[in-house]
Amino acid sequence: MGKMLQMEDVSKIYDEFALKDISFSIPKGCIMGLIGENGAGKTTIVKLILNLIQRDAGQIHVFGLDNIEREAEVKKRVGVVLDEIGFGEELNAANVSSIMKNIHRNWSEAAYSEYLTTFNIQQKKKIKDYSKGMKTKLSIAVALSHNPDFLILDEPTSGLDPVIRSEILDLLLDFIQDEEKSVLFSTHITSDLEKIADYITFIHDGELVFSRDKESVQDDYGILKCTMQEFGTIDRDDIIGYRKNRFGCEALIANRQEADIKYKGLAMDPASLEEIMLYYVKAEEGGRA
Amino acid sequence: MDIIISNSSKKPIYDQIAAQIKDMIMSGRLEAGEALPSMRVLAKELRISVITTKRAYEELERDGFIETVTGRGSFVAGRNLEFVREEQFRRIEEHLAKAVDIAKSSDIRLDELSDVLETLYEEI
Amino acid sequence: MKGLMIKDFLTLKKSIATMLLMNAFFLVFAYAGGDPSYAVSMTAIMFSMLTLTSMSYDQMTKWDRYALSMPVSRKEVVISKYLLAILLSTASVLLSFTASFFLILPKSDMSAQELMLVAYTVFVVSQVYIAIVLPLIYKFGVERTRIISIGVLALPMVFVLLFVKSGMQMPGEEQLLFALKCSPLPVMLIVGCSFLTSLKIYRNTEF
Numbered sequence: 001m002g003k004m005l006q007m008e009d010v011s012k013i014y015d016e017f018a019l020k021d022i023s024f025s026i027p028k029g030c031i032m033g034l035i036g037e038n039g040a041g042k043t044t045i046v047k048l049i050l051n052l053i054q055r056d057a058g059q060i061h062v063f064g065l066d067n068i069e070r071e072a073e074v075k076k077r078v079g080v081v082l083d084e085i086g087f088g089e090e091l092n093a094a095n096v097s098s099i100m101k102n103i104h105r106n107w108s109e110a111a112y113s114e115y116l117t118t119f120n121i122q123q124k125k126k127i128k129d130y131s132k133g134m135k136t137k138l139s140i141a142v143a144l145s146h147n148p149d150f151l152i153l154d155e156p157t158s159g160l161d162p163v164i165r166s167e168i169l170d171l172l173l174d175f176i177q178d179e180e181k182s183v184l185f186s187t188h189i190t191s192d193l194e195k196i197a198d199y200i201t202f203i204h205d206g207e208l209v210f211s212r213d214k215e216s217v218q219d220d221y222g223i224l225k226c227t228m229q230e231f232g233t234i235d236r237d238d239i240i241g242y243r244k245n246r247f248g249c250e251a252l253i254a255n256r257q258e259a260d261i262k263y264k265g266l267a268m269d270p271a272s273l274e275e276i277m278l279y280y281v282k283a284e285e286g287g288r289a
Numbered sequence: 290m291d292i293i294i295s296n297s298s299k300k301p302i303y304d305q306i307a308a309q310i311k312d313m314i315m316s317g318r319l320e321a322g323e324a325l326p327s328m329r330v331l332a333k334e335l336r337i338s339v340i341t342t343k344r345a346y347e348e349l350e351r352d353g354f355i356e357t358v359t360g361r362g363s364f365v366a367g368r369n370l371e372f373v374r375e376e377q378f379r380r381i382e383e384h385l386a387k388a389v390d391i392a393k394s395s396d397i398r399l400d401e402l403s404d405v406l407e408t409l410y411e412e413i
Numbered sequence: 414m415k416g417l418m419i420k421d422f423l424t425l426k427k428s429i430a431t432m433l434l435m436n437a438f439f440l441v442f443a444y445a446g447g448d449p450s451y452a453v454s455m456t457a458i459m460f461s462m463l464t465l466t467s468m469s470y471d472q473m474t475k476w477d478r479y480a481l482s483m484p485v486s487r488k489e490v491v492i493s494k495y496l497l498a499i500l501l502s503t504a505s506v507l508l509s510f511t512a513s514f515f516l517i518l519p520k521s522d523m524s525a526q527e528l529m530l531v532a533y534t535v536f537v538v539s540q541v542y543i544a545i546v547l548p549l550i551y552k553f554g555v556e557r558t559r560i561i562s563i564g565v566l567a568l569p570m571v572f573v574l575l576f577v578k579s580g581m582q583m584p585g586e587e588q589l590l591f592a593l594k595c596s597p598l599p600v601m602l603i604v605g606c607s608f609l610t611s612l613k614i615y616r617n618t619e620f
Contacts, residue, residue, distance in 0.1 A: 029329075030339065050482045053619040075484040086479025088424045088470050095423045102416030103483055173333040198338040213340050219301070 002064045004028050004150055004182040005049065010058030012044055017206060019044050022058070024201050024211035029179035031172060033193030033214070034186035035273060036203035037281055042186040045203065046154045049184075050080065062150060076104070079148030081139045083155045089128035093121050096142060104146035115141035133164040140171065151175060151183045157192060165189075169196050190273035200273065204280050221271040222256030223279075225249070230266060238262075241283035252279035290319070290326070294335060302337060306345035314354050314365055315374070321367040325355060328363070417485065417493035420476075421467050428466055432459050436509060444517050450531040452517070453509045457535045460505035461542050464498040465562070469555040478620040491612050494547065495604070502539040506532055533593060538569070540600050544607035551614040 005026040012019040019041045026032045036042050047053045049060055051071055060067040062074045087096055093116055101107040116123065119137040127135065136156050143151060151172070157165045172183050173196055187193065193200060193214070201211040210217070224234070231242070231249040238259055242251035252271060253259045260268055271279075290313065294305050313319040325331075328346055332339040346363055349355045353376070357363045392402045422429075436456045443452040471477060480490060510532040514525070542562075549558040 047620070052478055052481055072484050072486065075482065078482070080479075080482040082475075082479060082482070084475055086474055086476045087420075088474050088476075090427060091420075091423055099416045099420045099423070102419060103485060169336075170333075173336070176339070177329050177333065179329070195336050196338070198340050214338055215301075215303075215341055215344075 006061040008059045011056050013056050019206045022208050026182050028182055029176055030198035031176055031183040031196055032199040033197035034201050035190055040203045041206045042203055043154055046152060046186055077149045079143030079151045081143050081153040081156045085135045085139045087127055092124050092126050094123040107146045112145040133160050149181050154186045157189055165192060194273055218270055220255055221276050222253045222268045223271045223275060224251045224253050225267040241279035243282060303341045303344040307348045310349055311354055319365050321365050323365045325363040414489045414493050421497050424470055425467055428463055440512055452513050453532050454535050456505045456509040457539045460501045461539050463501050465555060468550050472555055487615050491615050495608055498543040506536045537596050537600055540604055544603045548607055548610040551611045
């Protein structure tokens, strides 16, 4: 079965930042979460997939098609939700439909109306009177109404309350009930991904740290808690990053099952995605021996 | 069909699901030939990854409790159930035989051995 | 592309309404002064500025980034903007010319032919304006171009002033008429080159 997205050795170089040799793929029928701190390169990756910016090296294939050579074909089947809705404030939901049905050949007015009803968005209300949550919901309605196979969302839930976030997550779960569809969800709100993601790709400082299924991430990574003294006895190679406080030390371990046996007696907890992100960043700031 | 999972349990989620379904099959609450919810629907309802539900179903299939037919879904295994139960008993006998062996060779009495069995059954 | 143009017109609805209102005011002034050419020229200038407004909106809402994530090519985006500019300027010239023709011309001592010449000249100027301003916007953005565009409008006036001051012979009426007769082709060429330049810039722009 082909992959939804395949990125091979993709690089993009700016003056002050570089995305280097990114390779990962997204299978069909799943949700991939893209995590990383602000400025790590998540949005750059999304823009490279959409050819909004030019890549300096590597290959990107969506539905098995080269994303530059077959750009139009790819974009017909991709639904995109960015952090800001592109439509002007003076427009309303009905206007958006008039515009979109002339851009997408398979725009479904029926589907769009249904989404608007579900989201409680009035046709004639101007976008400038929308709350942030409504703007995001409109973006999602637009993205879904031309029946895409691949849904890409870049930080769609920032600034939204937990209730709306939960509704959006439910929508995404609904979307992938069809095994031929996938979602790429880039965010720094890792708790959302903890719930619904199947795979996690972690980008840190322009580099790929890992791209693997969420369950194995949760199985393998752990937070070791110990005293300063005990910390001294731990093999430095086992630690990714650590944090010292007045009463002890916490360290991120990449192989919890092994470490449990190796450092018997020391407290080990599963690590959340947020903690994993934090400790990788801490490793840079000298939190590494 | 009720499935309850706990995030704070030591047992991995796929294991919890598999165990609960096995239970329902063994106790007859799920009958032979009955359709199970699809992996995707289960994942969506429980709000977990479809990879997890897939793993649970794979384990159930490996142990002979269910059968998955591509395009049609997963069903409680039919005639095999009796054999499965017999097979499980055979495995238990094997393990217990070893325990009895150790007990006898170290002079541990039957009632002491039974106590251990009882404690374990309650704990796990 | 149809979708893009619909979006532009829907977005500019209010602005166009305002412009039409101002057009009415210009007509009143023109009527009072007995000078029909006044309304025609002022309207054309105002409508040309609408293109700047449209690009400005796009920049603010990050529309380009969003549009290009859809099956819309960069070429289509640029074409739609040129079409918009040409349509708006042409429509405005025709509109104000027609209004001036029926309402003001009878009152003034200008001939119909003279008014037509004025209208055509204004049209040519507006097309040249578009040709100069659009690539500038694509390269430098709306704000910086706004400042430059005022200069662009002022330039012909300065040029004429200097010309007069220098005491050189003003081109005769016949020569001017001749220039206007030949103008369609050069104007199309200028707009064409402008389009190609804008397209090249836009193709290399990252969003």
